Amino acid sequence: MMVLIILVGIFQSWNIALSIFNMCLISAVMTMGANIQWGYAGLINFGIMGYTALGGLAAVLISVDPVQEAWRAGGFDILMCLWLIIVMILVIRFILKNFAKSKLRNYGIASIIIAGIILIRVTAEPGIEAIESVNPAKTGFLGGFGLPIIFSWIVGAFFAGGLAFIVGKVALGLRADYLAIATLLISEIVIAIIKHEDWLTRGVKNVIGLKRPAPYEVDLQTTDWFINLVEKFNSGKLALISNLADRQAALNQLVIEGSSVFVKLCYSGLFLVIVIILLIITQKALYSPWGRMMRAIRDNEEAANAMGKNVVKQHLLIFILGSAIVGIAGAMLVTQDGLFTPGSYRPMRYTFLIWVMVIVGGSGNNFGAILGGFAVWFLWIEAAPIALFLINLFTAGMSDTNALKVHLIESVPYFRYLMMGLGLLLIMRYRPKGILPEKIEIK
């Protein structure tokens, strides 16, 4: 896999190779999260998109500077709302605890929820309007805490884990295919909220220019040590150019290229650290008594239950853990891109593609998950060039104006879906355990 990426570096450019590599690392983290749920415990989670988006939201809320004006305009109303929500939850909990199960209780809770929602809307509306009207072209939202964006990786994990707790409480009792549909739909709800609650996330207006953990290209290009470094690396090439002005121009060009490669390398380093840490932890967990218990639960729930293992609790735990890892990946993704675009979270890209990675790589095997993340993402990106090459090969006999050829070349981007689908179908058919199957067999 590394060889392929290096080949891209040589033939296309190092910039592309590194961005593919970074996305591969992020995909690997997501796949590890899904793999924990599916491979260890056999839980289907089609809501990966929602957790990714929550991780991204965490990145925004942590790193953006607070918008003081917006806080003054509507902060009080929003805080009141939060307070109301907490009161509502406490009241419902109190009722659930102290009253016997009855129709009256159900109606009571329903009416509390409805009254609560109306009350919250009435309180929040002026606040939200005020916040959204504060400089709407640039801010129009509350902003975040202004902390370094790296923190958001942890916070993203907590956000995603929190959502997973709620979803797990609600949906984990369902049968496998119901669970798949329920998680998919809940994640759609989460995306809808992130997209349309402008006061919190700016919605489809996107948040751009997030802080970075790595230096900026523009700064690098004027830093002495970096220019010297580039000069040193390319001294051989530069020495060939005799004209001093030409050499300076060439050096500038190299510095510009080098700076973006350097920034991407910084990200790669950071992501690599995360992937390695997660890999160590998940490997340890897989071979620990806890991992054995999870596999026992996966393979025979009743037996595990009879042995005194709390299946419901363990399912919830692993659902939260896996989702939290996906949350980290979501925060990493936004960190790398430097922007948060709620509109881009689509089930195709963030749920089903990740599942292809899990299945192709090998469920239950962490190395398989990483390999799946790398291989599938690589194919996803390089599918278009490959398809273009194949089309040109097969239609070589036709003239360039042939309608079929033109149409095929126009639709090159969609061949990636074809490749993913065929890949998935072939793997499911001939190697149902994935490229790297689970090592431990329980006999």
Added chain:
Amino acid sequence: MDFLNAIILLLNYIFVPALTYGSQLALGAIFVTLIYGILRFANFATGDMMSFGTMVAILFTWYFQSIGVSLGILPTALLAIPFAILFMIIYMLFIDKFVFKYYRTNKSPPVQLAMVSIGVMFVTQAVVRIIIGPADQRFFDGQKFIIKAGEFKEMTGLNEGLAIKSTQVITILVTIILVSVLFWFLNKTKTGKSMKAYSDNEDLALLSGIDPKRIVMITWIIAGILATIGGVLYGLDKSFKPFTYFNNMLPIFAAAIVGGIGNPFGAFLGGYVIAFSEIFLTYAYKKFFMYILPDSMEPETLVQLLSTDYKFAVSFSILVIVLLYRPSGIFKGKVL
């Protein structure tokens, strides 16, 4: 008079659109539920199969338009539907033979079949986009309105107009005919009854001499008819875009589950439940209240329970609530 105006307002903006949208969802939901009841897996390729059928219908429509065949005031697409159904059924049987059959004969768990259907989803999506492209296609022709808002106002002298598009009438009529034929088939004919038996208890059905291959084939044929017609009706009423069709899979699933998955009648009603609640909860009732309340009590805000952005979220929330309290659906999953 004001009261009549209010009624017409609701008819125009809630009832007619919801009934149309509900019919389209209902056809898709019956498709999902049939596959689930008889082949026993959640078919994630639903939306894309519908878009495949619609795509073929559009291609035929274009062909008919190019040779000058039309149905006068009716859309040409109606003429293309039978051909599209044929292609759709061939495509589905082809997929079944090369993909699903292997897992069925191996008695794989439903989850695995669902995963496989994701593979089919990717492939179908690719095929559709490669052939017709991802862009919006409008293929409606013929007369657009049966009653125009302006004409209605003149006719009745009311303030509010009632506009009924011909696609809405076509959708509702076709749905009624198709669904009644389908239920007649499932409940009265021998094949329909054997399908029911197969879905209730596979082993017993085999014992009593029901041929599973035939059942599966008939299921795919019915599914093909439903998917194509449902897809074409949606496309005629709104427009055809592969991505929207993929997204429609979600409310369709919601409808099927709300109605009790495996139960076609439940799925049929589930479609309307989802459609009506989506539109009811996101409609701004301001004008309605302006008509029925005296001037002094006129509402200042839009009186909208939820903003229209949350249209999809409404149906999903209903689904989650149903799953929580009645996992077998409103109409109890009496299987098929």
